[in-house]
Amino acid sequence: MRFHQEADRSRYDAVVIGSGMAGLTSAALLARAGRSVLLVERHDRVGGYAHGFRRGRHRFDSAVHVVGGGDAGRDPGRHLIDRVLGTLGVRDRCELIRVDPFYTVCLPDLELRVPSGLDEFADVHVERFASEEKGIREFLGECVGIRAEAHRAAGVVRATDLSRFTLLRRYRRAVLSDVLNVHVEDPQAAAALGALWPYVGLPPSRVSFLYYATMLMSYVADGAYYCRGTFQNLADALATALRQNGGEVLLRSTVRRITVREGRAAGIVLENGQQIEAPLVVSNADADQTIHELVGANHLPAARSARMARLDPSISAFVVYGTTTLDLAGAGLGHETFLYAAGDHDTAWRDVLAREPSFVTLTAPAHADREQLRHGEQPFAITTLAPYAPADRWRSEKAAFQERMIDRVERRLPGFRASIGFVESATPRTMERYTRNREGAIYGWALTPRQTGPGRPAAETPIPGLLLAGHWTRPGGGVYGVIDSGVTAARIALGSDPLT
Ligand SMILES: Cc1cc2nc3c(=O)[nH]c(=O)nc-3n(C[C@H](O)[C@H](O)[C@H](O)COP(=O)(O)OP(=O)(O)OC[C@H]3O[C@@H](n4cnc5c(N)ncnc54)[C@H](O)[C@@H]3O)c2cc1C
Known part of the structure; x- marks a missing residue:
């Protein structure tokens, strides 16, 4: 695959800043819909935190080790990553291998080997903590319900619109330990059920229960997957889809400014001074840098800028x-x-x-x-x-x-x-x-209850033509979440579902 060193043209339908999994997803989907797309990345390869590197005869993942929902599941097309790869026609460009057993957790006086699959996950915990069976099953039942509501609520952005979703409303302000304490008495059982907290970057007493539940279900119910040959191959598959649909990837190039003309996004300026016009700019870069360094806070309502200043990074x-x-x-x-x-x-x-x-x-x-x-x-x-x-x-x-x-x-x-x-x-x-x-x-902004759901910046910004994609926007961190955000950015830009 040939990656361009300089942009071929001075005008595109869309420019995407950053080739994290969100940027790659939205760029490839926009190109598939017939838009001319330029993806600009500062690094010498695509992928962001999903990039891989080689040392001697071995390859390493720089950060990402596992993703949720990598194959079609029982219901073909239901799992997001599989759907995106399938829609883009690059399903065969990378192999996602189901990881089983998923993980082992070692706590003082406890070692538990946890298999893939929801029933298997429940059984292994119930077997170890028999007296907690009812609570464990209730806890997992809430997680399953939350995942179902979260799927149905995708695209619902205003807090008031959540009134139809009982669990999303009930647990909006809950942290994981609030819910574990209701269902489980044995502290060791609670510690085992909360053992995946490093995947969301905050302990059970601080992390949003809604986010933990959807993350847990993406791995446990949809299945945990590794990408053969490192996750670089997943990133490369998306870049291939972009290129096959006429898009360009510009590597080793930093975007210095987003041009705003008459209140609208109008393109970008690269570090080398090259100016590129585009009526649509999708930023996969850090949201704070996007607004304060690339755009300039003077282009935004003061309240918006102040709201972002109150958010804490993960x-x-x-x-x-x-x-x-x-x-x-x-x-x-x-x-x-x-x-x-x-x-x-x-x-x-x-x-x-x-x-x-x-x-x-x-x-x-x-x-x-x-x-x-x-x-x-x-x-x-x-x-x-x-x-x-x-x-x-x-x-x-x-x-x-x-x-x-x-x-x-x-x-x-x-x-x-x-x-x-x-x-x-x-x-x-x-x-x-x-x-x-x-x-x-x-994971972008820390995944506290205050900073997930409506508390996280949306893909749309107050500047027409400028969208955000990635873990600094909704729904949040992790490859599953950011691919979702890349789909959302493409949906908003196209005005239709990019996965059909
Ligand atoms: C150690 C670690 C382990 C993790 N493990 C997992 C895991 O196992 N599973 C999982 O699902 N998630 C995991 N995550 C989280 C996950 O990696 C991230 O949430 C996700 O990959 C972020 O994707 P993104 O699309 O937001 O962009 P990022 O990966 O943040 O990429 C942004 C890209 O934009 C580029 N960029 C930024 N500014 C500019 C600019 N001005 N001009 C040009 N390019 C620019 C950057 O170079 C970068 O390539 C892990 C994270 C870390 C750090």
Whole structure:
């Protein structure tokens, strides 16, 4: 595939800023609908946080390890990612492999191997916490109901319009632990049901229950998937769809300004000074940068700017990438293994804020993708959440932090350290450097009840012709959510459903 180094033309129907999964989705769908589209990306490859990289004979995912709903499911065309790839005609350009078992959670005095599938998820928890069966099933029933309402409510933006959706209304302000406390008495059962909180970047006492429930169901009910050969292949499949429909991808190019003329978006200016006209601009970049740096706050109502200033970004992450000669599957670990030193997640969160990696997630992609096992060696990633600030300390703290992360795994897996071949790490500053997400935020705005649903900026902005797509807009962070936002941006721009 040839990627352009400079824009072929000075005018397009649409310019998309940033090639995260949201930007790629909206660009490809707009091109499929016959629009001339230019996608501009600063990095040397597409994908944003979903990009992959190579070291020696191994490939690594920079951030994303798993997505929800990667195949057609029982109801063909129901699962979003499969639908998008199918509509764009690139379903065969990447292979999404179902991950089973999905994950292992290790809490003090508890190790639980959790399979894929809703019934299986329920059964494994009920088997371990028999006295909590009723509460566990009720809790999951609420999650299933929320997912159904969220699907029906897609596109409903005003808070008042939510009146028809009982569960969305009931739980609008709830955090996960509010709901777990109602249904489950055993703190260990609650900790196990809330074990996926790092996927939403906040502990059960802070994260929006609605967002946790939809995330949980996207993995558990729709199925958890890994992309063969890294998620770069999923990003490349979307870029291929864009190009096959006449679109262009401009790499290693930074958008410096969004042009606003007579109150409307009119195009962009690149860092090299090239001006490109377009009546539609979709920004997949950090929303705050889009408004304050690329557009200029003077083009927006003051109240809008002030509202954005009150939003808090999500936390960042520290990732150790490496190779091991250990047999991770044989050691009883899932695709993902959550290792918690503390039995309650609030303690783990306090440690995160104090830059102590008391919990880590070990990812072993070769579980699902056996081709990643090369010459008896397989890649791994160890991830923890970490605050960005104070940013200047990361350079001096990086090596020791990496060692503490490896120590965590060594405690569960003696011999791990000695088995490591290659090792390298990314700090919150690295996250920011590669994607320009402010402070290396992993999910855009933090997923609190206040900042999800109507509390999150919508795709439409007060500037006609300027749309937002990605994890800084609705519904929120994670590949499933941002692909949804890319579809929404295309739907608004086209005035029709881009998936039909
Ligand atoms: C460590 C980590 C692990 C994660 N694991 C998972 C996971 O397993 N599953 C999951 O679903 N989610 C995961 N996430 C979250 C998920 O990766 C993100 O929510 C999602 O990928 C964000 O996509 P996006 O479309 O918003 O854009 P981003 O991925 O943020 O990409 C934005 C793109 O815009 C480009 N850009 C920005 N400004 C400009 C500009 N001015 N000019 C040109 N280009 C610009 C950037 O270079 C970047 O490529 C993880 C995140 C992290 C950090």
